[in-house]
Amino acid sequence: MSSRDKILAVVAAAQPDALPLPQVGIQPEKRDVVAQFTAVLTGIGGRVWHAADRAEALQRLQEGYTEREQVIVLPDHQDVVDTSMLDPHLLRDVDLAIITASLAVAENGAIWVTDEALVQRVLPFITQNLAVLVPKAALVATMHDAYAAIGKMDYGFGLFIAGPSKTADIEQSLVLGAHGSRSMTVVLLD
Amino acid sequence: MAVVNGKDHAALADVFNKDKARVGWHDETLWFVRQKRDKAAHGIAEWEQLRQTASDIKDHVLSRLSQYLVEFETRAKENGIIVHWAADAEEHNSIVLGLLQKAGVNRMVKSKSMLTEECHLNEFLAKKGIEVIDTDLGERIVQLAEEAPSHIVLPCIHKKKEEIGALFHKHLGTPAGNADPQFLTEAARQHLREKFLTRRVALTGVNFAIAETGEFVVCTNEGNADMGAHLADVHIACMGIEKIIPKREHLGVFLRLLARSATGQPVTTYNSHFKKPRKGAELHVVLVDNGRSRQLARKDFRNSLKCIRCAACFNTCPVYRRSGGHSYHTAIAGPIGSILAPNLDMRQYADLPFASTLCGSCSNVCPVKIDIHDQLYKWRQVLGKEGYVPKSKELGMKGLAMAVNNATMFSVGGKLGRWVMRNTPFVVNNGMNPWFKQREMPEAPKESFREWYAKNRKEG
Structure with missing residues (x-):
């Protein structure tokens, strides 16, 4: 008997009589999603800016970056060229990556992206700084709303990011920039 | 009585208690984490409803675990994930070794996985000549110190920054005497970035696996799991069979609870949903039993398998805070570890259910409502009946029973x-x-x- 069949047989014998699957009927109170998203993301070390449109956001985000630094700006629709076969190691020196998200969560400051928006899954981690453009209309209140929006979406990789990479492993002192991006700026587009 | 190098929990706690200032610091720091958890929980009006829902979902999963495991396997395979099954730690370790050999490598990066600690994977692989680099900062620190993690969320909470500075000076060449957390973290970032960029196999743990979609979720704050997995040719994810949840929408419940209960954060920084392998890369999942089915059969103890490893019960426990994680001499310390470990080995861990005042604080903070303190009490009865309680304690208990009767x-x-x-x-x-x-x-x-x-x- 394979380990698989052995484990399944032992588990089936051990598990108690079937209990019902509860409905997730949680209805949090209504809130001002822009205000809450801004307060929460700022509270966990991120930055929130506002811009009228994509062009304005891109211009402001790249201010101060010189030609010697690597900036990657991803189009808002990844339909130009399939870059998923690129060697992800080529992204090792990226200083700023600007990506676009179509969903963000007010209660925890998280943005949601899938690999279609990333070129390479490692991009939002390996870049020194991360910026995310989010239309204001993409804000939802809670994670329940977020998963309702994601629904049965098919993706290879999906990701919530809430703020810059961080650690408090040394004496509980909070340090931003552990292994992932050192900063996270979300620009809310009107 | 259970022993490690001849010492049980009380004796190991004595060692920790020799340094009074450190015990005070440890106690206060973990209590501070507990207070952050309270603040986060109190900010959610429906918190108790969330806990109840999470608890009910997990109860349901345990009652249909075999079906959900099959469903997860079917969906995962459809997604292109290669699924392995391991009955015990030994089989788990040899599966991982086999994958490394197949990839033709003798080194890998690993993010936090308490399961691999439970299976003693690092020691096993070291004997086979394979170098494993732990990439969570706290885990890297204890690895350099040749110690085990003392806390499942804060692996080196027992260490002072000066000791970490000295370790980094010795192993990473940082200046002697520099103990600034910001500086040391930056040194680790540079040191580990080189490992991420050069290792071809990455191993991660799993926080949740979803039966409906065949995907799994890994949560970190540092981003180390993703740096490893997305740069490697082969990603191996190891999980206990109890990590299954039925539907993707249930993540809404668990991700709202996990980080708030663990550190008081609204959510972990990175919550990565791995559904299909990256183009040109391999994705493996190892499903591990290692005693979980035995615990599932124990009516009084099965719901310890609902644990989502937030460590809220550690941070609130008056015994854990004052005795330190190493006094539990098991991979998962604290109150939850004390009800999981006797299932693995009653003799070796017979002392742990006694490392508690039964105050009940653990059960009160548990996000999935495990009756931890009741189970600690019940383990004492079982261990007594099975003859694993030392004579001195038994005599004292009998004397007390006679007196109160x-x-x-x-x-x-x-x-x-x-x-x-x-x-x-x-x-x-x-x-x-x-x-x-x-x-x-x-x-x-x-x-x-x-x-x-x-x-x-x-x-x-």
């Missing part, structure tokens, strides 16, 4: 105790009495409550 003996015993404490305090105020450690004995009252009540009732 006999009114005369109870009243005479109480009188005697009060007389001794008043007139010959040196009999109890010495190192022979474990209750005297780190505290003064109280002043004994002149009369018992029963005597006081009898007198006052007459007067009233």
